[in-house]
Amino acid sequence: MKRYINRFLLRALLPAFLIAATSTGVYGKGHKREFRGAWIQCVNGQFLGLGTEKMQKTLEYQLDELQKDGLNAIIFQVRPECDALYKSDIEPWSRFLTGKQGQAPTPYWDPLQWMIEQCHKRGMELHAWINPYRAKTKTTHELAGNHIAIRHPELAFAYDGQLILNPGKPESREYICRVVSDIVRRYDIDGLHIDDYFYPYPAAGQTIPDEEEFAKYSNGIRDRGDWRRDNVNVFIKQLCDTIHSVKPWVKFGISPFGIYRNKKSALEIGSDTNGLQNYDDLYADVLMWVNNGWVDYCVPQLYWEIGHKAADYETLIKWWNRYAGNRPLYIGEDVERTVKKADVNNPKINQMSAKRQLHDRLNNVNGTVLWYAKAVTDNVGNYGSALRNVYWRTPALQPLMPFIDGKAPGKVRKMKIVTMQNGDNVLFWTAPKGKRWDDVAAKYVVYRFAGNEKADIENPENIVAVTTDTFYKLPRTDVSVGKTVYVVTALDRMSNESKPKKKTLKK
Numbered sequence: 001m002k003r004y005i006n007r008f009l010l011r012a013l014l015p016a017f018l019i020a021a022t023s024t025g026v027y028g029k030g031h032k033r034e035f036r037g038a039w040i041q042c043v044n045g046q047f048l049g050l051g052t053e054k055m056q057k058t059l060e061y062q063l064d065e066l067q068k069d070g071l072n073a074i075i076f077q078v079r080p081e082c083d084a085l086y087k088s089d090i091e092p093w094s095r096f097l098t099g100k101q102g103q104a105p106t107p108y109w110d111p112l113q114w115m116i117e118q119c120h121k122r123g124m125e126l127h128a129w130i131n132p133y134r135a136k137t138k139t140t141h142e143l144a145g146n147h148i149a150i151r152h153p154e155l156a157f158a159y160d161g162q163l164i165l166n167p168g169k170p171e172s173r174e175y176i177c178r179v180v181s182d183i184v185r186r187y188d189i190d191g192l193h194i195d196d197y198f199y200p201y202p203a204a205g206q207t208i209p210d211e212e213e214f215a216k217y218s219n220g221i222r223d224r225g226d227w228r229r230d231n232v233n234v235f236i237k238q239l240c241d242t243i244h245s246v247k248p249w250v251k252f253g254i255s256p257f258g259i260y261r262n263k264k265s266a267l268e269i270g271s272d273t274n275g276l277q278n279y280d281d282l283y284a285d286v287l288m289w290v291n292n293g294w295v296d297y298c299v300p301q302l303y304w305e306i307g308h309k310a311a312d313y314e315t316l317i318k319w320w321n322r323y324a325g326n327r328p329l330y331i332g333e334d335v336e337r338t339v340k341k342a343d344v345n346n347p348k349i350n351q352m353s354a355k356r357q358l359h360d361r362l363n364n365v366n367g368t369v370l371w372y373a374k375a376v377t378d379n380v381g382n383y384g385s386a387l388r389n390v391y392w393r394t395p396a397l398q399p400l401m402p403f404i405d406g407k408a409p410g411k412v413r414k415m416k417i418v419t420m421q422n423g424d425n426v427l428f429w430t431a432p433k434g435k436r437w438d439d440v441a442a443k444y445v446v447y448r449f450a451g452n453e454k455a456d457i458e459n460p461e462n463i464v465a466v467t468t469d470t471f472y473k474l475p476r477t478d479v480s481v482g483k484t485v486y487v488v489t490a491l492d493r494m495s496n497e498s499k500p501k502k503k504t505l506k507k
Contacts, residue, residue: 030394032460033495035297035330035367037073038066038376039129042096043080043137046374049099052107060118065377067122069384070392072466074119075193075253075369078112079130079179081137082148082165086112086187090179092144102144116188123443123466125398127191127253128183132176132239134197136163148175157210160203167199167231167283168213176235177242184246191251192243196301198232199283201276228283240294248404249437249493255299255332255369256286258316260323271319274310290327296401298324299369303334305341306351313351317358317365325364328399332369339381350381356391366399394460397445398495405438408496412444412488415503417474425474427503432490441490445497446472449485457487457500466491474505482507 040062047055063074078085083094083101087110092102097111105111112128119126135149138161143149149156149163155172156163165172180192199208214227221227236254243252261279263270269287278284289295300320304311320329339350359365370376376384400406410432418426427446434440446465449455456462465472478484484505490498 030392030460031396032458033366033399034396035073035328035369035399036071036392036396037075037125037127037299037330037367037369038071038373039075039077039369039371040373041077041080041129042085042094043077043131045096045139047097052105052109055111056109056114059115062373062377063118063122063124065384066373067124069376069387070395071124071370071376071387072396072398073125073127073190073369074115074373075127075129075191076112076115077129077131078183079128080134081131081140081163082135082179083144086110086183088179088182090182091148092146095140101140101142102146112183112187112189120188120468123395123468125190127193127251128187128189129193129195130180130183131197132194132235133165133167133172133199134162135165138162157208159200159208160206162200164200166210166213167228167235168210168217170217173235173238177238180239181242181246184243184250189250191253191296193253193255194239195255196257196278196282196284199228202281225280225283229279229285232283233285233288236289237292237294240296244404247437251296251401251404252294253297253299254286254289254295255301256284257282258300258302258304258332259311260286260319269323272315273312287323290324293327293403295327296404297328297330297399299330299332300324301332301371303332303337303371305337306354307341307344313355314358317355317362321362321364327403328366328401329364330367330369331359331365332371334371335375335383336380339383352381352383352386395463395466396460397466397491397497400496401494405492405494406496407438407492409434409439409441409490409492409498411499411501412441412470412490413501415488415501417486417503417505424476425478425505427472427474427486427488429470429488429501431470432498434492437493440492441498442493443468443491443495444470445489445491447487447489447500449487451483453485455485455487455500455502457489462487478505 084091085094085097093104095101098105116126135156155165157166218227240252243250256278259273259275259277261270261277262273265280278286290298302313302316304313306313338352341351343349343351343354412429414430416428431441444467447457447462448464486503487500489500
């Protein structure tokens with residue numbers, strides 16, 4: 001839904017907001033490790049009619065602005081309805097790319113491959129976002145001949161104007177895992193991401209037609225709800241295993257609806273909320289996946305505001321922090337709602353400051369994913385400016401995932417400063433030795449220290465670059481300030497950081 005905002009009024013409030021932010025005392029030194037992501041979706045039709053060149057320019061602009069705003073990860077929608085925004089021999093090209101399902105883009109390009117390259121050269125991760133079960137949205141009226149619902153209509157059921165791959169059929173799980181295996185094998189993605197579409201959102205007058213599957217595959221489970229949850233549990237475990245069997249370093253992330261269960265449904269574990277529930281309504285037992293290690297990160301969609309009567313943001317972020325800390329926890333934030341709603345204690349500013357303070361206080365919250373990228377790049381309510389100038393002013397590395405790999409790569413080698421013919425000084429180094437995926441350097445962090453300053457690499461204020469290059473051009477001003485010390489570390493696929501290596505530039 002499009003939300004209209006008085007941007008001139010919100011821009012006018014920015015100075016007061018910045019004063020409030022800096023007066024809290026929590027925004028001086030940033031976090032060295034923090035997931036800072038944004039969703040770029042196609043299902044809203046934002047790319048329809050753009051064509052190849054204009055879509056690439058649009059995405060380039062968004063990525064450039066997001067990089068300036070401090071983001072380090074992009075979650076890019078590549079499969080909204082059993083289709084593809086990438087070259088696939090299994091599923092048809094998406095109509096959300098070309099306007100007609102099955103029609104390749106002209107001039108030809110592969111958006112997923114292009115986005116991977118663009119993100120990596122900016123030091124960002126790229127997570128490929130798929131909708132696993134949804135086979136047709138309400139607005140799609142024609143399916144390509146090679147679409148799964150055309151080739152195997154028995155795998156899908158109709159529900160509220162959509163087509164859904166039946167979670168009760170083992171063949172559906174096998175098919176989705178085959179698609180995911182193909183993506184992971186052929187593309188250098190950093191993560192595979194799914195959102196909150198499991199069993200469909202309940203719709204009045206609609207029933208899920210799975211009586212036949214329940215009779216055939218119930219395996220002794222008597223309750224239909226328990227059986228549906230088991231179907232999704234089996235799928236999540238199978239999908240996790242599929243991803244890691246192909247590439248162990250590809251992170252599997254899930255973005256569930258923001259409420260697990262309400263207190264009225266589960267007195268002891270439920271949140272003090274009153275809304276749709278993952279466990280009861282979508283048959284998604286998110287805590288089981290987190291606690292069993294079947295996901296690598298979790299991003300609950302907390303799109304409400306602080307003070308919301310049915311789903312208070314503060315209540316929910318504290319609930320997820322308490323119960324979902326067994327895997328890295330990132331919070332899904334609604335940009336527009338955050339800047340439209342006034343702070344409950346200071347109506348002169350919006351809720352961004354209060355939400356960021358909650359993030360900082362809760363020890364299991366390791367990052368944020370923004371809904372959605374265009375709202376940030378449009379600087380709605382000065383949200384992007386606040387990130388760039390206050391909250392995400394310094395770079396951040398990815399949170400660690402020692403359950404995948406916790407061993408750091410070796411130190412960089414052969415560091416030297418070379419003066420080029422044009423007078424530029426360039427710092428060069430050689431990658432550390434490594435043979436396996438878990439000990440090869442994937443990126444490098446460059447730190448800068450003036451004079452005899454302590455080389456504190458834990459302070460992100462000292463980071464000047466996160467790069468895939470093995471060189472860094474030094475600022476020309478360095479030669480006029482006396483001794484400058486540069487430190488370079490290597491990062492592996494899981495962002496484990498090597499020991500530092502130093503090089504000094506003297507006047």
